Amino acid sequence: MKMIDIIKPELYDRFQCKGSACRRTCCAGWKITVSKSEYQDLKNKLDHTGTKTLQRMPEESRSTLVYGEFVLDEKGCPLQSDEGLCRLQLSFGAESLPHVCAFFPRQGIRCDDELQLSLTPACERVLELLLEGDKSLEFIRQKASFSSKPILRFTGKDAKTRWNHYIRIQEFCILLLQAKDISLDRRMSLLGLGLHQINEYYKNDEIYKVSGYIDRYFAMLNNSENIDNWFSSKTIDPAILLGNFVTSKVSSEGYGELLKRVLQELKVTVQLKEKTGDTSFTYSREEYKRRRKLFRIRFTEKHPYFLENVMVMLFVGKHWASLPDDSYSIWDQYMYACWVYSNLKFVLTACIKEDMEDEELLDICVILLRGWIHNERSKQEAIKNFHETGSDTPAHMAMLVQAG
Ligand code: SF4
Numbered sequence: 001m002k003m004i005d006i007i008k009p010e011l012y013d014r015f016q017c018k019g020s021a022c023r024r025t026c027c028a029g030w031k032i033t034v035s036k037s038e039y040q041d042l043k044n045k046l047d048h049t050g051t052k053t054l055q056r057m058p059e060e061s062r063s064t065l066v067y068g069e070f071v072l073d074e075k076g077c078p079l080q081s082d083e084g085l086c087r088l089q090l091s092f093g094a095e096s097l098p099h100v101c102a103f104f105p106r107q108g109i110r111c112d113d114e115l116q117l118s119l120t121p122a123c124e125r126v127l128e129l130l131l132e133g134d135k136s137l138e139f140i141r142q143k144a145s146f147s148s149k150p151i152l153r154f155t156g157k158d159a160k161t162r163w164n165h166y167i168r169i170q171e172f173c174i175l176l177l178q179a180k181d182i183s184l185d186r187r188m189s190l191l192g193l194g195l196h197q198i199n200e201y202y203k204n205d206e207i208y209k210v211s212g213y214i215d216r217y218f219a220m221l222n223n224s225e226n227i228d229n230w231f232s233s234k235t236i237d238p239a240i241l242l243g244n245f246v247t248s249k250v251s252s253e254g255y256g257e258l259l260k261r262v263l264q265e266l267k268v269t270v271q272l273k274e275k276t277g278d279t280s281f282t283y284s285r286e287e288y289k290r291r292r293k294l295f296r297i298r299f300t301e302k303h304p305y306f307l308e309n310v311m312v313m314l315f316v317g318k319h320w321a322s323l324p325d326d327s328y329s330i331w332d333q334y335m336y337a338c339w340v341y342s343n344l345k346f347v348l349t350a351c352i353k354e355d356m357e358d359e360e361l362l363d364i365c366v367i368l369l370r371g372w373i374h375n376e377r378s379k380q381e382a383i384k385n386f387h388e389t390g391s392d393t394p395a396h397m398a399m400l401v402q403a404g
Contacts, residue, residue: 173312
Protein backbone atom coordinates (compact mmCIF):
# COMPACT_ATOMS: atom_id res chain seq x y z
CA MET A 1 0.00 0.00 0.00
CA LYS A 2 1.22 3.51 -0.84
CA MET A 3 2.83 5.49 2.00
CA ILE A 4 1.46 8.99 2.46
CA ASP A 5 2.25 11.97 4.66
CA ILE A 6 -0.21 12.10 7.56
CA ILE A 7 -0.69 15.09 9.87
CA LYS A 8 -2.78 14.38 12.97
CA PRO A 9 -3.23 15.40 16.61
CA GLU A 10 -1.10 13.22 18.85
CA LEU A 11 -4.18 11.85 20.64
CA TYR A 12 -5.67 10.56 17.37
CA ASP A 13 -4.14 7.10 17.81
CA ARG A 14 -5.25 6.91 21.44
CA PHE A 15 -8.91 7.17 20.53
CA GLN A 16 -10.90 4.00 21.02
CA CYS A 17 -14.68 3.90 20.83
CA LYS A 18 -16.35 3.18 24.20
CA GLY A 19 -18.87 0.92 22.49
CA SER A 20 -21.76 -0.04 24.74
CA ALA A 21 -20.22 1.95 27.64
CA CYS A 22 -20.91 5.22 25.82
CA ARG A 23 -23.70 7.26 27.42
CA ARG A 24 -24.50 9.15 24.23
CA THR A 25 -23.74 6.74 21.48
CA CYS A 26 -23.32 8.27 18.04
CA CYS A 27 -25.96 5.80 16.79
CA ALA A 28 -28.68 8.02 18.29
CA GLY A 29 -29.89 11.55 18.65
CA TRP A 30 -29.11 12.98 15.20
CA LYS A 31 -29.34 12.24 11.50
CA ILE A 32 -27.12 9.41 10.27
CA THR A 33 -26.71 9.99 6.55
CA VAL A 34 -25.16 7.89 3.77
CA SER A 35 -24.01 8.50 0.20
CA LYS A 36 -25.89 7.29 -2.90
CA SER A 37 -23.67 4.25 -3.47
CA GLU A 38 -23.83 3.32 0.23
CA TYR A 39 -27.60 3.71 0.16
CA GLN A 40 -27.91 1.26 -2.72
CA ASP A 41 -25.50 -1.22 -1.15
CA LEU A 42 -27.27 -1.07 2.23
CA LYS A 43 -30.69 -1.39 0.60
CA ASN A 44 -29.59 -4.70 -0.94
CA LYS A 45 -28.26 -5.95 2.36
CA LEU A 46 -31.14 -4.80 4.53
CA ASP A 47 -34.22 -5.28 2.39
CA HIS A 48 -34.77 -8.82 3.62
CA THR A 49 -35.07 -7.66 7.26
CA GLY A 50 -38.61 -6.44 6.55
CA THR A 51 -38.22 -3.27 8.62
CA LYS A 52 -37.80 0.19 7.19
CA THR A 53 -34.28 1.07 8.21
CA LEU A 54 -33.28 3.42 5.42
CA GLN A 55 -34.97 6.19 3.48
CA ARG A 56 -33.97 8.75 0.89
CA MET A 57 -33.36 12.31 2.07
CA PRO A 58 -36.04 14.84 1.04
CA GLU A 59 -35.41 15.83 -2.58
CA GLU A 60 -34.34 19.42 -1.82
CA SER A 61 -31.54 18.27 0.50
CA ARG A 62 -30.48 15.15 -1.42
CA SER A 63 -27.02 14.99 -3.02
CA THR A 64 -24.62 12.23 -4.07
CA LEU A 65 -22.79 12.50 -0.74
CA VAL A 66 -25.86 12.96 1.45
CA TYR A 67 -28.41 10.75 -0.27
CA GLY A 68 -30.11 8.58 2.33
CA GLU A 69 -30.60 8.43 6.08
CA PHE A 70 -31.37 5.78 8.66
CA VAL A 71 -34.94 5.83 9.97
CA LEU A 72 -34.30 6.28 13.66
CA ASP A 73 -36.53 4.89 16.39
CA GLU A 74 -36.75 5.99 20.03
CA LYS A 75 -33.37 4.43 20.88
CA GLY A 76 -31.64 5.70 17.76
CA CYS A 77 -30.37 3.59 14.87
CA PRO A 78 -32.74 0.63 14.34
CA LEU A 79 -29.76 -1.61 13.68
CA GLN A 80 -28.46 -1.20 17.21
CA SER A 81 -28.87 -4.34 19.32
CA ASP A 82 -30.08 -4.16 22.95
CA GLU A 83 -26.44 -4.34 24.04
CA GLY A 84 -25.64 -1.29 21.89
CA LEU A 85 -23.82 -3.30 19.23
CA CYS A 86 -24.26 -2.77 15.50
CA ARG A 87 -26.20 -5.60 13.82
CA LEU A 88 -25.01 -4.55 10.38
CA GLN A 89 -21.40 -5.04 11.46
CA LEU A 90 -22.23 -8.30 13.27
CA SER A 91 -23.89 -9.77 10.16
CA PHE A 92 -21.78 -8.39 7.32
CA GLY A 93 -18.49 -7.33 8.90
CA ALA A 94 -16.89 -3.93 9.47
CA GLU A 95 -16.39 -3.40 5.69
CA SER A 96 -20.16 -3.16 5.25
CA LEU A 97 -20.47 -0.04 7.42
CA PRO A 98 -21.21 3.26 5.66
CA HIS A 99 -18.45 5.84 5.87
CA VAL A 100 -20.08 7.89 8.64
CA CYS A 101 -20.36 4.83 10.94
CA ALA A 102 -16.94 3.40 10.09
CA PHE A 103 -15.08 6.70 10.34
CA PHE A 104 -16.90 8.74 13.02
CA PRO A 105 -15.57 10.52 15.07
CA ARG A 106 -12.53 10.59 12.83
CA GLN A 107 -12.35 13.25 10.16
CA GLY A 108 -10.01 13.52 7.23
CA ILE A 109 -9.10 15.76 4.34
CA ARG A 110 -6.59 14.91 1.67
CA CYS A 111 -4.58 16.36 -1.20
CA ASP A 112 -2.46 13.97 -3.29
CA ASP A 113 -0.18 12.17 -0.88
CA GLU A 114 -0.84 14.41 2.12
CA LEU A 115 -3.65 13.69 4.55
CA GLN A 116 -4.83 15.58 7.59
CA LEU A 117 -6.70 13.60 10.23
CA SER A 118 -8.60 14.76 13.30
CA LEU A 119 -11.43 13.82 15.65
CA THR A 120 -14.69 15.61 16.24
CA PRO A 121 -15.38 16.69 19.84
CA ALA A 122 -19.01 15.64 19.33
CA CYS A 123 -17.92 12.21 20.59
CA GLU A 124 -17.95 11.41 24.29
CA ARG A 125 -14.58 9.62 24.27
CA VAL A 126 -12.87 12.40 22.29
CA LEU A 127 -14.05 14.93 24.88
CA GLU A 128 -12.73 12.71 27.67
CA LEU A 129 -9.33 12.61 25.99
CA LEU A 130 -9.38 16.39 25.65
CA LEU A 131 -10.30 16.78 29.30
CA GLU A 132 -7.47 14.48 30.40
CA GLY A 133 -4.97 16.61 28.42
CA ASP A 134 -2.65 18.70 30.57
CA LYS A 135 -1.05 20.65 27.75
CA SER A 136 -1.84 22.18 24.37
CA LEU A 137 -2.68 19.70 21.63
CA GLU A 138 0.35 18.50 19.74
CA PHE A 139 0.29 17.57 16.08
CA ILE A 140 2.51 14.97 14.51
CA ARG A 141 3.49 14.26 10.92
CA GLN A 142 4.36 10.75 9.88
CA LYS A 143 4.64 8.57 6.78
CA ALA A 144 2.13 5.73 6.88
CA SER A 145 -0.31 3.84 4.72
CA PHE A 146 -3.99 4.72 4.90
CA SER A 147 -6.84 2.73 3.46
CA SER A 148 -10.07 4.50 4.46
CA LYS A 149 -11.32 7.28 2.22
CA PRO A 150 -11.65 10.76 3.75
CA ILE A 151 -14.82 12.51 2.56
CA LEU A 152 -13.04 15.70 1.57
CA ARG A 153 -10.34 15.87 -1.04
CA PHE A 154 -8.60 18.74 -2.82
CA THR A 155 -8.83 18.12 -6.56
CA GLY A 156 -8.28 20.09 -9.78
CA LYS A 157 -5.29 21.74 -11.34
CA ASP A 158 -4.50 24.20 -8.53
CA ALA A 159 -5.30 21.71 -5.75
CA LYS A 160 -1.81 21.77 -4.26
CA THR A 161 -1.74 25.57 -4.07
CA ARG A 162 -5.15 25.68 -2.37
CA TRP A 163 -4.04 22.92 0.02
CA ASN A 164 -0.92 24.88 0.98
CA HIS A 165 -3.02 27.98 1.73
CA TYR A 166 -5.40 25.85 3.75
CA ILE A 167 -2.58 24.39 5.85
CA ARG A 168 -0.97 27.83 6.31
CA ILE A 169 -4.19 29.37 7.66
CA GLN A 170 -4.74 26.38 9.94
CA GLU A 171 -1.25 26.83 11.37
CA PHE A 172 -2.10 30.47 11.96
CA CYS A 173 -5.26 29.50 13.87
CA ILE A 174 -3.49 26.84 15.94
CA LEU A 175 -0.52 29.06 16.84
CA LEU A 176 -2.79 31.87 17.99
CA LEU A 177 -5.16 29.61 19.92
CA GLN A 178 -2.18 28.09 21.70
CA ALA A 179 -0.51 31.41 22.63
CA LYS A 180 -0.72 30.53 26.30
CA ASP A 181 0.50 33.83 27.79
CA ILE A 182 -2.69 35.51 26.61
CA SER A 183 -6.18 34.66 27.90
CA LEU A 184 -8.19 32.36 25.62
CA ASP A 185 -10.86 35.04 25.10
CA ARG A 186 -8.17 37.42 23.85
CA ARG A 187 -6.62 34.75 21.65
CA MET A 188 -10.00 34.27 19.98
CA SER A 189 -10.26 38.04 19.40
CA LEU A 190 -6.73 38.30 18.02
CA LEU A 191 -7.51 35.45 15.69
CA GLY A 192 -10.51 37.46 14.49
CA LEU A 193 -8.43 40.53 13.66
CA GLY A 194 -6.05 38.43 11.57
CA LEU A 195 -8.75 36.38 9.87
CA HIS A 196 -10.74 39.47 8.99
CA GLN A 197 -7.82 40.74 6.94
CA ILE A 198 -7.15 37.29 5.43
CA ASN A 199 -10.82 37.18 4.43
CA GLU A 200 -10.35 40.51 2.62
CA TYR A 201 -7.44 39.02 0.64
CA TYR A 202 -9.63 36.09 -0.38
CA LYS A 203 -12.46 38.43 -1.38
CA ASN A 204 -10.15 40.55 -3.52
CA ASP A 205 -8.47 37.58 -5.14
CA GLU A 206 -5.17 38.40 -3.42
CA ILE A 207 -4.57 35.08 -1.73
CA TYR A 208 -0.87 35.32 -2.56
CA LYS A 209 -0.66 38.07 0.12
CA VAL A 210 -1.85 35.83 2.95
CA SER A 211 1.42 34.15 3.89
CA GLY A 212 3.38 37.41 4.16
CA TYR A 213 0.55 38.98 6.13
CA ILE A 214 0.61 36.13 8.66
CA ASP A 215 4.35 36.67 9.24
CA ARG A 216 3.83 40.42 9.74
CA TYR A 217 0.88 39.84 12.06
CA PHE A 218 2.92 37.61 14.36
CA ALA A 219 5.81 40.11 14.32
CA MET A 220 3.37 42.87 15.28
CA LEU A 221 1.99 40.76 18.14
CA ASN A 222 5.48 40.01 19.43
CA ASN A 223 6.38 43.70 19.42
CA SER A 224 3.21 44.89 21.07
CA GLU A 225 3.51 45.85 24.72
CA ASN A 226 -0.15 45.67 25.64
CA ILE A 227 -2.46 43.69 23.43
CA ASP A 228 -5.47 44.67 25.55
CA ASN A 229 -5.14 48.19 24.11
CA TRP A 230 -6.09 46.77 20.73
CA PHE A 231 -9.64 46.19 21.93
CA SER A 232 -12.41 48.23 23.48
CA SER A 233 -13.16 47.41 27.12
CA LYS A 234 -16.89 47.21 26.32
CA THR A 235 -18.59 43.86 26.65
CA ILE A 236 -22.02 42.55 25.71
CA ASP A 237 -24.78 41.42 28.03
CA PRO A 238 -24.86 37.63 28.55
CA ALA A 239 -28.61 37.94 27.87
CA ILE A 240 -27.57 37.93 24.19
CA LEU A 241 -26.04 34.49 24.70
CA LEU A 242 -29.14 33.37 26.50
CA GLY A 243 -31.19 34.55 23.51
CA ASN A 244 -28.86 32.66 21.13
CA PHE A 245 -29.28 29.49 23.11
CA VAL A 246 -33.05 29.76 23.51
CA THR A 247 -33.70 30.56 19.86
CA SER A 248 -31.14 28.19 18.27
CA LYS A 249 -32.76 25.69 15.94
CA VAL A 250 -31.42 22.45 17.34
CA SER A 251 -33.32 19.23 17.81
CA SER A 252 -30.56 16.81 18.83
CA GLU A 253 -31.12 14.48 21.77
CA GLY A 254 -30.94 16.13 25.19
CA TYR A 255 -30.96 19.70 23.86
CA GLY A 256 -34.53 20.45 24.98
CA GLU A 257 -33.90 19.25 28.54
CA LEU A 258 -30.71 21.27 28.70
CA LEU A 259 -32.60 24.35 27.61
CA LYS A 260 -35.19 23.84 30.37
CA ARG A 261 -32.39 23.38 32.87
CA VAL A 262 -30.68 26.66 31.93
CA LEU A 263 -33.98 28.55 32.14
CA GLN A 264 -34.54 27.11 35.60
CA GLU A 265 -30.99 27.57 36.95
CA LEU A 266 -30.81 31.22 35.90
CA LYS A 267 -34.46 31.94 36.79
CA VAL A 268 -35.18 33.13 33.28
CA THR A 269 -38.41 34.81 32.21
CA VAL A 270 -39.25 35.21 28.56
CA GLN A 271 -41.31 38.21 27.39
CA LEU A 272 -42.93 38.74 24.04
CA LYS A 273 -43.19 42.40 23.01
CA GLU A 274 -46.64 42.82 21.57
CA LYS A 275 -45.83 45.74 19.28
CA THR A 276 -42.77 44.29 17.55
CA GLY A 277 -43.25 40.57 18.16
CA ASP A 278 -39.66 40.44 19.49
CA THR A 279 -38.72 38.24 22.41
CA SER A 280 -36.65 39.47 25.34
CA PHE A 281 -35.23 37.65 28.33
CA THR A 282 -34.57 38.51 31.93
CA TYR A 283 -32.48 36.32 34.21
CA SER A 284 -30.88 36.42 37.61
CA ARG A 285 -27.66 38.37 37.10
CA GLU A 286 -26.55 37.59 40.64
CA GLU A 287 -26.90 33.87 40.00
CA TYR A 288 -25.00 34.07 36.73
CA LYS A 289 -22.21 36.08 38.35
CA ARG A 290 -21.91 33.53 41.14
CA ARG A 291 -21.79 30.63 38.71
CA ARG A 292 -19.31 32.41 36.49
CA LYS A 293 -16.90 32.60 39.41
CA LEU A 294 -17.59 28.99 40.29
CA PHE A 295 -16.99 27.89 36.69
CA ARG A 296 -13.56 29.57 36.73
CA ILE A 297 -12.60 27.88 40.00
CA ARG A 298 -14.34 24.58 39.57
CA PHE A 299 -13.59 23.95 35.92
CA THR A 300 -11.25 26.32 34.07
CA GLU A 301 -8.52 26.28 36.72
CA LYS A 302 -8.74 22.52 37.03
CA HIS A 303 -8.70 21.92 33.27
CA PRO A 304 -6.84 24.92 31.84
CA TYR A 305 -6.37 23.36 28.39
CA PHE A 306 -9.81 21.89 27.82
CA LEU A 307 -11.58 24.78 26.06
CA GLU A 308 -8.44 25.67 24.12
CA ASN A 309 -8.07 22.12 22.87
CA VAL A 310 -11.76 21.82 21.99
CA MET A 311 -11.46 24.98 19.89
CA VAL A 312 -8.24 23.82 18.21
CA MET A 313 -9.89 20.51 17.36
CA LEU A 314 -12.88 22.36 15.88
CA PHE A 315 -10.78 24.73 13.80
CA VAL A 316 -8.81 21.76 12.46
CA GLY A 317 -11.52 19.12 12.14
CA LYS A 318 -14.32 21.36 10.86
CA HIS A 319 -11.81 23.38 8.77
CA TRP A 320 -13.26 26.53 10.28
CA ALA A 321 -11.80 29.72 8.84
CA SER A 322 -9.46 27.88 6.51
CA LEU A 323 -11.67 26.33 3.85
CA PRO A 324 -14.03 28.96 2.42
CA ASP A 325 -16.70 27.61 0.08
CA ASP A 326 -19.68 28.89 -1.90
CA SER A 327 -21.80 29.16 1.24
CA TYR A 328 -19.41 30.43 3.91
CA SER A 329 -16.44 32.77 3.79
CA ILE A 330 -13.48 32.57 6.15
CA TRP A 331 -15.08 35.34 8.17
CA ASP A 332 -18.46 33.58 8.34
CA GLN A 333 -16.79 30.44 9.64
CA TYR A 334 -14.83 32.38 12.23
CA MET A 335 -17.99 34.16 13.43
CA TYR A 336 -19.66 30.80 13.94
CA ALA A 337 -16.62 29.61 15.91
CA CYS A 338 -17.08 32.64 18.20
CA TRP A 339 -20.77 31.83 18.54
CA VAL A 340 -20.03 28.24 19.55
CA TYR A 341 -17.22 29.26 21.92
CA SER A 342 -19.21 31.92 23.78
CA ASN A 343 -22.40 29.86 23.97
CA LEU A 344 -20.53 26.79 25.16
CA LYS A 345 -18.99 28.79 28.01
CA PHE A 346 -22.37 30.34 28.77
CA VAL A 347 -24.30 27.06 29.06
CA LEU A 348 -21.55 25.32 31.04
CA THR A 349 -21.49 28.29 33.41
CA ALA A 350 -25.27 28.29 33.78
CA CYS A 351 -25.27 24.59 34.66
CA ILE A 352 -22.25 24.43 36.98
CA LYS A 353 -22.73 23.31 40.58
CA GLU A 354 -20.33 22.99 43.52
CA ASP A 355 -20.51 19.21 43.62
CA MET A 356 -20.74 18.58 39.89
CA GLU A 357 -18.74 15.72 38.41
CA ASP A 358 -16.65 16.36 35.29
CA GLU A 359 -18.61 13.58 33.63
CA GLU A 360 -21.80 15.65 33.77
CA LEU A 361 -20.12 18.69 32.25
CA LEU A 362 -18.73 16.53 29.46
CA ASP A 363 -22.19 15.19 28.78
CA ILE A 364 -23.45 18.77 28.38
CA CYS A 365 -20.59 19.43 25.95
CA VAL A 366 -21.54 16.38 23.86
CA ILE A 367 -25.17 17.53 23.60
CA LEU A 368 -24.23 21.09 22.68
CA LEU A 369 -21.45 20.30 20.23
CA ARG A 370 -23.52 17.63 18.51
CA GLY A 371 -26.32 20.14 18.12
CA TRP A 372 -24.12 22.98 16.93
CA ILE A 373 -21.27 21.60 14.89
CA HIS A 374 -23.02 18.89 12.93
CA ASN A 375 -26.04 21.04 12.20
CA GLU A 376 -26.09 23.28 9.14
CA ARG A 377 -29.26 25.03 10.26
CA SER A 378 -27.82 26.37 13.49
CA LYS A 379 -24.77 27.65 11.61
CA GLN A 380 -26.82 29.27 8.83
CA GLU A 381 -29.11 31.03 11.32
CA ALA A 382 -26.28 32.35 13.49
CA ILE A 383 -24.29 33.70 10.53
CA LYS A 384 -27.39 35.23 8.92
CA ASN A 385 -28.20 36.94 12.20
CA PHE A 386 -24.70 38.44 12.53
CA HIS A 387 -24.96 39.92 9.04
CA GLU A 388 -28.54 41.17 9.38
CA THR A 389 -27.92 42.91 12.69
CA GLY A 390 -24.63 44.49 11.62
CA SER A 391 -22.78 42.63 14.36
CA ASP A 392 -20.49 40.94 11.85
CA THR A 393 -17.43 42.94 12.91
CA PRO A 394 -14.16 42.05 14.69
CA ALA A 395 -15.14 44.46 17.50
CA HIS A 396 -18.42 42.65 18.09
CA MET A 397 -16.69 39.26 18.01
CA ALA A 398 -14.17 40.47 20.62
CA MET A 399 -17.06 41.44 22.91
CA LEU A 400 -18.96 38.24 22.22
CA VAL A 401 -16.13 35.87 23.15
CA GLN A 402 -15.65 37.69 26.45
CA ALA A 403 -19.31 37.60 27.38
CA GLY A 404 -19.70 33.90 28.17
S1 SF4 B 1 -19.87 8.79 20.54
FE1 SF4 B 1 -17.71 8.12 20.38
S2 SF4 B 1 -17.36 6.75 22.11
FE2 SF4 B 1 -19.58 6.96 21.86
S3 SF4 B 1 -20.22 5.25 20.53
FE3 SF4 B 1 -19.80 6.98 19.17
S4 SF4 B 1 -17.63 6.80 18.58
FE4 SF4 B 1 -17.97 5.47 20.36
